[in-house]
Amino acid sequence: MTKQWGLKSTVGLALALALSTGAMAQQTSYKFGLAMPLTGGQATYGNDQVKAAEWAVDEINKKGGINGKKLEMIVLDTQADPQVGIQSVNRMISVDKVAVFVTAWSGVVKAVAPIANDNKVVELSVGANSPDISQLGDYVYTTFPLADVDIRAVANYSAKDMGKKKAAVLFINNETGIGSATVYRDTFTKAGGQVVAYEAYDQKATDFTGPLLKIRAANPEIIHLQGLVAESPQVIAQARQLGITVPITSYSGIYNQKLIEQLGAAAENVIATSLAPGVEDSPLVKDYVDRWVKDVGRAPNGLPYTQYLYDAPALIAAVFTSLDKKGITPTGENFRKEMLAIKSFDLPLTGKITFSEDHTVNKPVYLVEVKNGKWTKKAVVGQ
């Protein structure tokens, strides 16, 4: 019995391999991988990000590709799950022989890092913001600023530019919530402010009255909320119901149209960050958002993230073009060298990016505020 089934599985694998070799034969194109959640709970974001990358690849190929050669993108599903991500990335590297791949979601980014390092293939994390991503190894880079960048900007801006002296911090009790809340507290205190309340709520909580009442009693001038997209609107709504009217700051997660739709007037005085230029900052971004409305009939889910995904193929194409000009074989090792040699890239939708020695990138932080039912630009911090 065992023998028979062993044979069958071998045949299946051989078939799978035979199918793949057909795609490997041609050398006239440049390939890269994109591993994103196409299914599962994160799919609404993953699919929009894939669409943005697809548009970018089409655009690059329309403009002549990599010195006349085609840029090809291999898209595979990760379900935002480490184990599925490992399989997808292994497939891209072993079967499709990519030299570089793009992925997101902290769990997947971390899980596939050993594969990238072992195979000397460049992993570009685009969208995950866990601070330890910068320490995952020689072949792991991020084009997206890690968590501490925007939290620091918000804390500094509140203390220095808005002149707030007393802040309260309300955060979700998980890895990212705790990490970011600590960064905010330390930065705000250093900038001369005082954190008068520091409250956490449980991940699955739906009622936030307890911590909010404690915060109200502490009488802060500003509140920083570090939650997830899912429950943040609820928290803000309950805060406003309890008569807390001070400005509420948060991070890029809550920067979307839905927040205003859900909260209505309660959304006023909410300040979020964006790590990419908005519609008002760049005509290219405006064209891009218009294209979404025209082609898909709505704005993209998580606009800034899709902007970063749109720009990833441009960065990869720039490195490939340079390698192609010099006639260097596009291995992962050469790709990494060339990418670090070029160092600075001017990208269409997110602006300039410079790779630093410590595997992070620095970007200006855009602060946006809800005013009269609309997200309006407040300030640009950093750079």
Added chain:
Amino acid sequence: MDYVFTILILIGLFVILASSFDLVIGHCGLISIAHPIFYAIGAYISAMLSKQSGMPIPLSILCGGVGALLASALVAVPALRVSGDYLLIASIGFQLGLIELAKHFHEIGGAGGLTNIPSFLIKDFGRESYVVLVLVLAVATVLFIRWLTQGPYGRMMTAMRDDELAFSMLGRNAIWVKVAVFAIGSGIAGIAGGLYAHYFRFLEPDQFGLLQSSAVLTMVVVGGMRTTMGPVIGAIVLQLMPQIITFFNLPPSILGPLQGLLFTGLVLFFMFVRPQGLLPAADLWVGRNRDGDAGHSRKEARS
């Protein structure tokens, strides 16, 4: 080749998981779907022991197995004393509670996951050696469970599963059998967890949740409960199918939904068309099948 190795390793690991799960839910009839948490316990114990105290990896994997075994006994003893259904509730509670707890322990990586787990065998003997190790252990697990279920112990389990009251009347201790089988199955899952940890070198609490429970359950149901080869086939089919689909070069807008519908579709299909799974268990269908088959072959032999 890494791709093929990874698939083979995952197939091997899921053969171990599905077979040991079938021992618990199929052969012994214990309703619990918390199998992945024992997989997780084995993985985390083995990873932490080798990472923090530098314990030799084979030993740490074994400790992971023992840890999972003890943890499962801890859940089973109080739950089974009440009644069978309580095991389902207690085990799910244990699974979800432990996952939540793990997310808040920064020593084991918290919700962000445990990274930099030491690797085993790969550096010295290449990835092939790990594939061989996992597949050998998978075959050993299947043979062990076959030996266990087809011997006198197996007959005891069948008797208890089919009529617990009659079984007790014979002077046997049903609870002791249940706890022992639950612990054996979970201990095997723990060893599989250790094997997972030292190859993939990253663990995240969320990956051992209800999604994985349903995946393993699907493997057992699709393959055929209470058979030796059923879970093996289920594990192979459900590991290979999503991979094969990716070779059809479908656009992401089709690939995504197709992958998503695959599991659900398979479960629905089997529930309606073939509830006994690909390989039906002999004792359930014995009357009809044996007669029918025998008649067929006799006729064929004559003509």
